[in-house]
Amino acid sequence: MAWNTDLLAIRDWIGSVVLTLDPGMRVAFDQPDAEFGAPFARVETRDATFHSDSVLTDRLELTFAISIRIEVSEGNVSEALLAKAVALRAALLAQANPAGVGESPLVRRIQVGQAHKGGTQHDLTVEFSCLLTAGRGI
Known part of the structure; x- marks a missing residue:
């Protein structure tokens, strides 16, 4: 099992989900x-925590911060x-197995805010996590 390959697959999948909201959006990874x-949008890998699941398997819990800046010039911003x-949130949770490798997808937190005081650009930040499972090769 190559953890890094699966991590990149999930990160790329998150980027593709973000693009479903706005196909013209530019997405940066881990910048x-x-x-x-x-x-x-920015997709940042925030945390990777190993858990011993059993004698034969390990789990890696991955947490990502997804930050999106959008322009809201008219109407009700909130x-x-x-x-x-x-x-x-619906798009991230729509698949039970993100990128074909992740399990137990969870949106933990959503924050919204104004990018600059008095401006029309606003930020949406979502914390997303999922698990990877791998055999220990015993």
């Missing part, structure tokens, strides 16, 4: 300071951000 103007958050 915390990346900023391209709205709309853009409604627009909530609609994006609900759509992203």
Whole structure:
């Protein structure tokens, strides 16, 4: 089992899910300071925790932060951000097995906020986690 291959598969899958919200969005992976103007997204690998599942298998819990900046110039900003958050959550949880390797997908937290005071750009941050399982090769 190559943990890194599965991690990259899940990370790329998250990027493709983000693009379903806005196909014109630019997505950066594991670049915390990346900023391209709205709309853009960052997918950051935040945490990887190993768990001993049994004598024969290990689990790796992966946590990602998905940050999306969108332009909301008219209408109710909170409604627009909530609609994006609900759509992203539904898309992330739609598959029981993300990228063909992850298990137990979970959206832990959703935060919304204004990118710059008085501006029309707003940020949506989603914390997403899932598990990888691998045999120990015993």
